[in-house]
Amino acid sequence: MASKSIICCLLFFFLHAAITACMGQETCTSVVFSSASSRLYTSCNSLPHLGASLHWTYHPSDATVDVAYRAKQQDPTGWVGWGLNPSASGMLEAQVLLAFPSSSDNGAPITVYTTTLDSYQPTIKNVTLSFPVYSRAAEYAGGFMTIYANLQLPKNSTKVNHVWQAGTLSGGLPATHPASGDNTLSKGTIDFLSGESTAAAGDSRLRRKNTHGVLNAVSWGVLMPMGAIIARYLKVFKSADPAWFYLHVACQFSAYVIGVAGWGTGLKLGSESTGITYHGHRNIGIALFSLATLQVFALLLRPNKDNKHRIYWDAYHHSVGYVVILLSVINVFKGLDILDPEKKWKDTYIAVIVLLGAIALVLEVLTWVIVLKRRSRSSGKSSSQNDTNGYGRQNLGV
Numbered sequence: 001m002a003s004k005s006i007i008c009c010l011l012f013f014f015l016h017a018a019i020t021a022c023m024g025q026e027t028c029t030s031v032v033f034s035s036a037s038s039r040l041y042t043s044c045n046s047l048p049h050l051g052a053s054l055h056w057t058y059h060p061s062d063a064t065v066d067v068a069y070r071a072k073q074q075d076p077t078g079w080v081g082w083g084l085n086p087s088a089s090g091m092l093e094a095q096v097l098l099a100f101p102s103s104s105d106n107g108a109p110i111t112v113y114t115t116t117l118d119s120y121q122p123t124i125k126n127v128t129l130s131f132p133v134y135s136r137a138a139e140y141a142g143g144f145m146t147i148y149a150n151l152q153l154p155k156n157s158t159k160v161n162h163v164w165q166a167g168t169l170s171g172g173l174p175a176t177h178p179a180s181g182d183n184t185l186s187k188g189t190i191d192f193l194s195g196e197s198t199a200a201a202g203d204s205r206l207r208r209k210n211t212h213g214v215l216n217a218v219s220w221g222v223l224m225p226m227g228a229i230i231a232r233y234l235k236v237f238k239s240a241d242p243a244w245f246y247l248h249v250a251c252q253f254s255a256y257v258i259g260v261a262g263w264g265t266g267l268k269l270g271s272e273s274t275g276i277t278y279h280g281h282r283n284i285g286i287a288l289f290s291l292a293t294l295q296v297f298a299l300l301l302r303p304n305k306d307n308k309h310r311i312y313w314d315a316y317h318h319s320v321g322y323v324v325i326l327l328s329v330i331n332v333f334k335g336l337d338i339l340d341p342e343k344k345w346k347d348t349y350i351a352v353i354v355l356l357g358a359i360a361l362v363l364e365v366l367t368w369v370i371v372l373k374r375r376s377r378s379s380g381k382s383s384s385q386n387d388t389n390g391y392g393r394q395n396l397g398v
């Protein structure tokens with residue numbers, strides 16, 4: 001039992017460490033531009049998505065702003081873009097600068113286009129924007145693509161909606177960016193005077209989606225399988241009876257409580273999302289809630305150990321339990337595909353599941369060894385019925 005709590009603690013430690021490691025982020029103030037002598041900015045802002053930052057100097061006398069938009073780019077074969085949207089928020093009608101290599105040759109100069117995004121699949125042309133752009137340049141250095149520009153703020157309004165983006169090229173021109181994850185959230189407002197920036201409304205929604213993901217992955221995706229492992233492998237030890245039962249109930253009950261909270265956030269997110277329904281994820285979620293609730297209530301109807309119907313109850317409880325675990329893991333992966341977070345999150349969850357699987361495998365072998373030994377020892381005796389915690393040969397019928 002002690003080893004069980006150690007495993008629990010290790011798991012939580014592991015999850016916690018992974019979460020903390022993911023929080024660390026570069027801040028924009030530490031950025032030094034490669035042509036540093038001529039490029040110095042008074043303000044900067046680390047943008048919340050796509051590893052990008054915006055640096056600027058605002059000139060109130062003529063309402064112009066010098067900006068540098070800097071974004072992570074593995075190699076100089078893609079495009080980055082940044083721009084203002086004077087008439088709306090988000091991509092449509094945004095007036096943007098796009099930087100991309102002028103040819104596929106390595107080290108080719110970076111071209112800057114100014115484009116109006118008139119649709120979600122805009123034709124990329126170099127056109128004049130609704131506000132003057134007095135200078136433009138771009139460079140690729142050290143894994144970052146940077147656009148430099150001097151532009152006139154529309155109506156001398158220092159608080160503007162802005163958008164930023166990155167993607168790959170097709171036929172030498174910027175191709176449509178991915179329509180999921182961070183690429184749809186890279187928008188917000190920025191105040192060139194105060195330096196204040198707010199993320200797009202989508203951002204609080206993303207936070208809630210992340211909360212939903214963490215709650216459900218931990219409860220349905222980790223605690224439930226852990227609770228099953230506790231029940232299946234601890235009860236073979238005579239000394240762990242009835243402790244395994246209370247541990248199992250505690251684990252599943254906390255998983256259920258956290259899981260229901262996660263389930264609630266999912267329903268709320270679903271009711272708010274207009275036009276998009278993830279049918280598979282939603283239906284599995286509803287089935288999971290129903291089955292898990294059934295398990296909780298079935299506990300109250302559990303026949304006594306010696307009741308002749310107990311064997312049916314056990315069969316029901318175990319099969320529903322396994323279905324819940326299987327569906328939970330499937331739904332966590334479905335959720336990860338919808339949320340499309342950075343790869344490390346999916347990798348972390350895969351690692352946790354593999355770890356639990358490995359633990360279960362080792363314990364399964366150990367259990368069989370113990371049970372077979374017990375059977376061969378007691379085969380000579382008259383009563384071999386109730387030699388294992390009163391469960392007899394039902395022991396491995398979990």
Ligand SMILES: *[C@@H]1O[C@H](CO)[C@@H](O)[C@H](O)[C@H]1NC(C)=O
Pocket residue numbers: 060061062063156
């Ligand atoms: C632009 O606005 C700022 C702040 O309100 C003001 O100080 C500045 O004089 C304005 N500049 C122009 C050219 O209107």
Ligand SMILES: *[C@@H]1O[C@H](CO)[C@@H](O)[C@H](O)[C@H]1NC(C)=O
Pocket residue numbers: 111112113114126127
């Ligand atoms: C885009 O248009 C602007 C303004 O007409 C011009 O100065 C710039 O050189 C053009 N850029 C390219 C890459 O054609």
